[in-house]
Amino acid sequence: MKLVDRSAFDVARDVNARRLSAREVTDAALAQADAVDGQVGAYLRVEYDLARAAAARVDARIASGERLALAGVPLAVKDNMCVIGTRTTCASRILEHWTAPYTATAVQRMLDAGCIPIGKANLDEFAMGSSCENSALGVTRNPYDLSRVPGGSSGGSAAAVAAREAAIGMGSDTGGSIREPGAFCNLVGFKPTYGRVSRYGLIAFASSLDQIGPLTRTVRDAAMAYDVMSGHDPMDSTSLPRAVEPASRALPTDLRGLRVGIVREFDLQALAPAMRTIYERAYAELESLGAALVDVSLPTVDYGVATYYLIAPAECSANLARFDGVRYGLRVDAADVGTMYEQTRAQGFGPEVKRRVLIGTYALSSGYYDAYYVRAQKARTLAAKDFAVAFGACDIIASPATSCPPFTLGAKSDPYSMYLMDYYTIPMSLAGVPALSVPCGWVREAQADLPLGLQLAAPHFAEPLLLGAAHAYEQATGYSARVSPAAAGSATGIEEPA
Amino acid sequence: MKATYEAVVGIECHVELKTRTKMFCGCANAFGSEPNTNVCPVCLALPGALPVPNGVAIEQTVRAGLAFGARIPAYSKFDRKNYFYPDMPKNYQISQYDMPLVQGGEVRYWLEDGTMKRCPLVRIHLEEDTGKSTHAGSGDGRIAGSLYSLVDFNRAGVPLMECVSEPALHSAADAVAYLASLRRTLMELGVSDVKMEEGSLRCDANVSVRLAGEAALGTKTEIKNMNSFRSVQRAIESEVDRQISLLERGERVVQETRGWDEANGVTHPMRSKEQAHDYRYFPDPDLVPLEIAGDDVERLRVGLPELPWERFERYTRAFGLGSKQATQLIDTPSLARYFDRVVNASSNPQQSANFVLGELSRLANDSGVAVADSKAEPEGVAELIVLVEARTVNSKIAKELLERMWRNGGSPKAIVEDEGLAQTNDADEIENLVEGVIAAHASVVADYRAGKSNVIGFLIGQAMKASRSKADPQLVSELMKKRLR
Amino acid sequence: MSEKINVRYVAKLARIALTDDEVDRFGAQLAVLLEHVEALGKLDVGAVPATAQVLELANVTRDDKPAPCLDRDTVLGQAPRTQGAFVRVPRILAE
DSSP states (O other): OOGGGSOHHHHHHHHHTTSSOHHHHHHHHHHHHHHHHHHHOOEEEEOHHHHHHHHHHHHHHHHTTOOOTTTTOEEEEETTBOOTTSBOOTTOGGGTTOBOSSOOHHHHHHHHTTOEEEEEEOOSGGGOOSSSTTOSSOOOOBTTBTTBOOOSSTHHHHHHHHTTSOSEEEEEESSSTTHHHHHHTTSEEEEOOTTSBOOTTBOOSOTTTOEEEEEESSHHHHHHHHHHHBSOOTTOTTSOOSOOOOSSSOOOSOOTTOEEEEETTSOGGGSOHHHHHHHHHHHHHHHHTTOEEEEEOOTTGGGHHHHHHHHHHHHHHHHGGGOSSSSSSOOOOOSBHHHHHHHHHHHHSOHHHHHHHHHHHHHHSTTTIIIIIIHHHHHHHHHHHHHHHHHHHOSEEEEESOSSOOOBTTOOOSHHHHHGGGTTTHHHHHHTOOEEEEEEEEEEETTEEEEEEEEEEOSTTOHHHHHHHHHHHHHHHOGGGOOOHHHHTOOOOTTSOO | OOOOEEEEEEEEEEEEOOOSBOSSSSSBOOTTOOTTOSOOTTTTTOTTOOOOOBHHHHHHHHHHHHHTTOBOOSOBOOEEEEOOOTTSTTSEEEEOSSSOSEEOOEEEEEOTTOOEEEEEEEEEEEEEOOOEEEEESSSSSOSTTOSEEEEEOTTTTOEEEEEEEOSOBOSHHHHHHHHHHHHHHHHHHTSOOOOGGGTSEEEEEEEEEEETTOOSOOOOEEEEEEOSHHHHHHHHHHHHHHHHHHHHTTOOOOOOEEEEETTTTEEEEOOOOSSOOOOOOEEOTTSOOBOOOHHHHHHHHHTOOOOHHHHHHIIIIISOOOHHHHHHHHHSHHHHHHHHHHHHHHOOHHHHHHHIIIIIHHHHHHHTOOGGGSSOOHHHHHHHHHHHHTTSSOHHHHHHHHHHHHHHOOOHHHHHHHHTOOOBOOHHHHHHHHHHHHHHTHHHHHHHHTTOGGGHHHHHHHHHHHTTTOBOHHHHHHHHHHHHO | OOOOOOHHHHHHHHTOOOOHHHHHHHHHHHHHHHHHHGGGGGSOOTTOOOOSOSSOOOOOOBOSOOOOOOOHHHHHHHSSSEETTEEEEEBOOOO
16 A cells, blocks of 8 residues: 555554654655646645644654654645645635734644644635635646546545545535535545534634534544544634544444434435435445434425525625735725725635625625525524434434535536535534535446445534444445545546536 | 704713723733734734634623613624724624613713713623724825825724613703713723723714604714813704704704814714615624623622712712712722721711812822822821811821821821820910010011001911911910900 | 615625626526525524524633734735835725
């Protein structure tokens, strides 16, 4: 097994045992980025100096007798998380040249635990999108088929891990932005309970929904990353003060006694036949591992997308008001400050960001607030209640992660059809429950094998249960083991239209 | 017959809280620092930074509410108020919209003649201050005609409490008395410096007029840019006059914001913002609700100090002080506390007020040291009052003693005993002194007898001098007159 | 709820300059989204409380303790335009 193919678990174990140095792992990851990132485009910037300095520090700590949970593990950091001294752009023109003067809490925890920051990964601008195509600063391709999107918005982090340019990708998930690229890139994409991971230093899209989480090639790695990055942060008022139960210690290999809810409203008949077959098989696989499948209902689940596309834009319309050309970032000069704002934001934001800021501004504006924003907040109450009721009858919920496999770049030009990409993932975001996608098989389309993800969700704080179930499923099925062609250096499809 | 009009005034105050740190971050809340030094990712609204509320600011706001007898709702929250302005980093202000920390209540205030009145409050809420812009290029520092602005973000994020009164004040004098009482109360609570000149107290007035006896409110204007109590008084008077003149001429008052022009003594319409006021308030998703428990409210209520209006009633009713003296004492909380200790030890409120507001305040003025910070202990002052009342020392010695106590402290009684400064009340002894003076100044005595009666002051002075000021001046005067008759 | 969005007014509030083309395009796209959003009108939310935050957290505050500030050179170094110790902006027309 090549060094870059190793899991975070293996790397940390070997670096801690001094069988391997962080320097060697880092050099291998940087070399892999050099070799494949020209095609994949996972990183906006590879941070060579930062990575090597971090590796030297980790090796020194190990040499001094320390043991680090993630010693020497190469990390891709989504470029909406601040890392001191690095450019942190949100893949936006408005922050293209901005250097963060502080580090996000979650990133700091990963670095303190021994991770090596290989680079800052691409994303849909301000994390708004489901394909990574809304990046203003670069194109990212799916390592399993370079003609296709890696998913979004954490597409760069996902592609980096799938292309073996990192072992752990840090992503952020607002309506599916970790789980969907996880599914598209044959990875584990894990969004913890809202409030479990500090948002301090994560550039906000929608504050009440944003949550940081890992993208990894194995469930164990996701659990290890979660154990490190989670926990209370006094710098984030919405950070949960309760203790985190470690998820990576005891990962079961079967699902005996587990009640898995299958959501009635998520009708598999609505999917393409090849996909339906995969999910029917996935449910059967869960059952064969000892789980009891139970029928549950999320009555308001079909309102999720509408609810989400009012709440998230409303919050983002205020969150993005700070990008005004006054204190940092892009300024387009003008004779008066009002024109300066309007030109700066016109040139600094891409179309999807403008769309969402406009819809959010509208939903909050005088005369529409009650009809749109308040109604969406009430619908959110119902969405949360749906889950509370369903989790009375089951321990976890299983569903498709996406409604289609990775699509070709440029295939979805209509904003609303892109919004529907998040149909399966949004309800869990609205309810704030932990959810992940885990590889569950392949569909063949246009001579390519395309990965699909199974979404599992659990009640608030039940991360250990959720990760345990995913681990058992992964160990029994092994879909995640297939290496991406891009990582193996045998990629095709780059010629396809962008 | 000329109609009679009634003014209707409501006051909105912004009060900067005196916390160590800002409302949502750990930067210093300090006036007068070097520009752009008290700033961090949070108050500069750097990407990714998040607010965490200052617990002391919340507590201070609740205490202010309790001091005004207001209701503290069990549930409160912060909202975002959205509008763009260069000195407001997030381009929204974290404020409170429909669920303020404090609801209702009233400010009790009194007029110069001591009449106690009440003005109900609508609410008090907590928000964050903006930075400060300096407008350049217009020559006069004003925004109109300026070419550019320079921004200092030190003040951005300082906790700001907004107190909104009902439109229940009916004259400029009431408005100023209301403000004075609000200010005294907040000072007594120690929650703010409440200095208008430093901007830690800022106020706007809503002014309308209506025919006396009418129930409906007239069209109001909002007056801004008032920088002192005196400008509040003048601005309201001027605006009330302007509105009455309009109505008298059969014209209408236009609802608008007007700025007070101190130099010319008039209000001007202010150019309205080009942008519509559509603030799009919504609950701040970066913050969680505030649920103030009844027990906590009770704890804070019990811990309230005596409030200025309560003190005023005690001073005027129980102590019998005049309104002016009572107000003077109350206006400096440390002086009032000092006074209370003097009274406590002397049991003589009137003389205590006279001493504290007279000689002691003069010494304070001369030295620049507050009475409460001087070496003169209130108990010592009380001792002195007792000595004066018992005519153990005369006023001249009393003054000297006070000066010594101011500098060095100590017990006046002990000083008097140690140095034999007790007043001489012995008629025989004083008669001897008088005889001596008359013998030594025969020509002056002759002048007196010839009708120059004012020279008696000189003779009395000589006798006092001979006694080393210890003689009872009244007795000296009496005996001198008797002897010369 | 259904009516035409005044895109120019909304863009003014959001402080984003739009070309005429953008006004038309965004107007049409937002109209499509709002059409879908209308579906929420079918939900019976009369007695349902609004959820701003799914957390059951309250009273998260910090102690009134000073924390380090940013170095002024860092602050001013980020600003597109400065003058002396200040951040400089073009003239303010409002008020």
